[in-house]
Amino acid sequence: MTDRTRILLLLGPALLLVGGMVLSALGLALLRSLHLFPQLAPDLSAYVAVLGSPGFLAALALSTWIATVSTALAAGLALAIALLLRRGFPGLKVVSVLVQLNLTVPHVVGAVGILYLVSQSGAFARLAHAAGLIARPSEFPVLTQDPYAIGIILTYVWKEVPFITLILLAKLQTLGDGAEQVARSLGATGWQSFRLVLLPQLLPALAAASALVFAFAFGAYEIPLILGAHAPEALPVRAWRSFTDVDLSARPEAFAISVLVAALGAGLLWLYARLILPNRDRDAG
Amino acid sequence: MRLEVQGLRLAYLGAGLATIRDLDLVVEAGSLTALLGPSGSGKTTVMKLIAGHLAPDAGEIRLGGRSLLGLPPERRRVAMVFQDPLLFPHLTLAGNVGFGLKLRGLPPAEVAAEVETMLDRVQLAGLGARRPHQLSGGQQQRAALARALVLRPDLLLLDEPLASLDAGLRDEMRSLIRRLQAETGVTTLIVTHDQSEAVVMADRVALLLEGRLAQVAGPAEIIRRPATEAVARFFGGVNFLDGQVTGGTFTCALGSLPLATPGPKGPARVTIRPEALRLGRGELRGRVTGVTFLGTQYRVELSVAGQPLMALVQAFGSEGPAVGADVALDLPAEALWRLPG
C-alpha cells in the first residue's frame, strides 16, 4: 500500500462524515437562501429582505456587541489571571480544579445560574435588599432580558475566562521565564520585558483563543434564549425563530442569515488558521 | 570590572536550585574565570544571584566596588547568556542584538551601526534580517553572545554556552568567546560542568562542590596542586598515598620518596596524577594488574608493594605493557603533591 492510499483510507471516513455534512449543510443553506432549491427560482429577495429589515440589523448589532465585549473582557481577565497564577500560590490546586470543573459545565447551566444570580429577584438583588440598597425587585438594575445583554455577556465571560486562562498558562509554561530573564539582563524593566518580550510571544495564542470565543459568543443559541430580551434579539435566536415560523416564506430569510453568519465564520476560520496552522506545519515538518 | 562575592548564602528554593553556603569569589577585572562544578553543585544558582534573578539570604555582591544587591537585573550592567540561546522569536536577528541598545534610547541609526559591527564580529554579517528559527544552532548561540556583548556590560555571565552545541561547533565557539573576551576586555564569568572546557578557556578556575568553593586557582595550578582530595578526584586524580613526612621525604608503603614541597613533618596524604607516573625506568617495581587501550593512551593498573596505582602512558609507537608483567616505575619528586590540611 502506498502512503497515498494509506492516507486516503485513514482520512476517508472523517472527511466523508464531517466534510460531507458540513459542505452539504452550507450548500443547502446557500441554495435555499437564493431560492435555487427546492424550486429553481433564483433571486436575492431573501437577502434583500434580511438586509433591509430593522430587526435583522438590530440583531446583528446586538450579537456583534455581545461577542465583542465578551471576548475583550474574557481575554483581558484571562491574561491577568494567567500572569498571576503562573507563579503559583498556596491555593493554586483548588483554583486549578475549579477552573477545570468550569470547563465541564454546559453553557445552559451557566446561563440559568447567572439568571438566578443577577435577575431582579435573584441572589444579588436579595443581597442588595438585605444591605438596604433597594426595597423592591424593580429597583435592582436590569441585568437580564436587558438591551445591553449584560447577563449574556456575564455568562460568556464566566465560561470563557477559564478556557483562555488554561491556554495561556500552557503557553506560558512552554515559554518558560528564560526569555524574560534575558530581557532583564539586557536592561529591560519588568514591565518592558512583559510588553516587549512576553506579550508578543503570547499574542498568537491569545488571539486564536479569542477568535474561538468570539465565534461561539456570536453564534450560540441557548444563552441569549435564556437571558436575552425579546427585542432586540440575538442573531441566532432570530434565525431559529424565522426558521420555525409558521409562515414558511420566512425560511429563506433564516437561511440567508445562516449564510451571512457562515461568511463571518469563514473569516474567523481564516484568521485562526493564519495564527495556528503555520506553527502546526512547522512542528510537523 | 572586578567582581567580589562575599559570604553568599541561599537556602534551598525548590527543585532544580542547589543551596549556596558562604560563597566567596573574586573575578579580577578583565579576566575570564570559569565557575566549574558537577551538575547540582549550585553553579546556575550563583549565576542567577549575580544577575539578580534570585535574591540571596545573606552575603554581598560587588561589581567595580558598587553593591549589586537590591538592584533589579536591568540596572546591574550584568549581561547573561543562557545555555539555550533564548533569542526572542518575534524579533529579527538585528532586532535581538539591538534590543538592549534600543531600550537605552539610542537613536535607530546608531543602534543599526552598532548591531552591524557586532554581527560582523560574531561572523553573522548580512544575516540581520533573518528570524531566529532561520538560524542554525551555532548561529543562534553566537547571536545570543552578540546581544549581550553589544551592551558593553561590566560583567558577562555565560551559563554553559557550549552545552547546546554539537562537538564540532564547540571548538569554534570556544575560540570565538576567548577572542571576543580578549578584544573587549570584558570581565567574564563562565559556568561549566566540563573540566576541559574550564581549563582551556579560563584564566582562573573556581571549583564549586556542593554549594561551596573548593578551590580557586589557575588552570595548571588547580590540576597540579589540588587543595583537597575532592578537587584532585574531580580532575581525574586516582592515586593517593598515606604516610609520614620527615625532613624532605615521604615514607609510605612504597618506601621513602623525596618531595619537592614537603611541608611540615607529620602524617600526610600525597597524590600523583596518573599521567605523571613514568613506567619502564626508576627504582620502584610493580606488577601490572590491568591494561586498557584508550585510543591515544593506555591506562595501566599497577600494584606496587600492595598499593594500587594507575598510570596513563602514551600509546604512540608502543605495544603497552602486558598484564602480569613486572615493570620499573618512577614517581618524580616534582609530581608528588602533598594535599594540604
Next chain:
Amino acid sequence: MRAETLRLLAGLVVALALVLPLVPLAIWSVAHGWRFPDLLPQAWSGKAWALALSQRGGVLESFGLTLGIALATTALAALVGVPAGRALGLYQFRGKRAVLLLLLAPAILPGIALVLGLHDLFLRLGLVGSAGGVILAHLVPVLPYMTLVMAAVFTGFDTRIEAQARSLGAGPWRTFLTVTLPVILPGLLTGALFAFLVSWSQYLLTLAIGGGRVQTLPLVLYSYAAAGRNDVAGAIALIYLLPGVVILLFTARRITGHSVGLELRP
C-alpha cells in the same frame, strides 16, 4: 510579601467567581418557595429532587438518553477520528492544510451557521426526530476535537515500535491492540473526554435534529426554567453537572491548556 498576598487574593476571587453561579442553583433545588427579599428560603424541601429522580419527571430517562447519545457519539468519533488523526499526525501530504481547515471548520463556525442547513439535510435523509440522527449530527462539532487531539498524539508517535512488534511476529490487528493502543491511550482518553463533553452540552443541534422528540437534559432543563420551576431546574442543573465532575475527580484526567490545544474549545 506583597506580590504573594496579591496572588492569594486574586486566587480567592477567581475561585469564588467560578462557583458563584452554581450557588443559587443548589439553593433553589432544596428550597420550598423562596420569595424575593429572603436571603435563604424560609423552608426547605426535597420535592424538586423527588420529582427529578422520579419516573414521572422524565429527568432520569432524559439523563440516560443524553448519556447514551454522548457515549455513542464519542465511540463513533474515536472510530473515525483515530485514523484521521494518524494521517494528519504522521504524514505530510499535498492538501493537508485544506483537510485541516475542513475538519477544523465546525469547531470554529458559529453554531447557527450550520444548524439550519443540517436540519434540511437530515430532513431529506429522514433522520430528523431520531436519536440516531442526533448522534450523527453531534459528530459534526465533536469530530474536530477528537481528530486534532489524535493528530497531536500521533505527531509524537514513533511508528518504529509497530515495525518492531511486526518483526516479533504480531499481526496488524494484534499490533494495534497490544502496542499502538496502549501508547495512544492517554491521548485517546483526553480526546474522548472532550468529545463526550461537547456532545453532552449540545443544545440547538439536538433541538433541531431531534425535532422536539429527542429530549436531552439541556432541553428538559430549559423547559422547567422557562416554566418558572426554579427548584426543579436547580436540581436538573446539578444532575447535569454530574458526569463532568465524575470524570474530573475519578479519572485523574487533567484538562490543561496543552490538552485543550489551541484548536479546542470545550
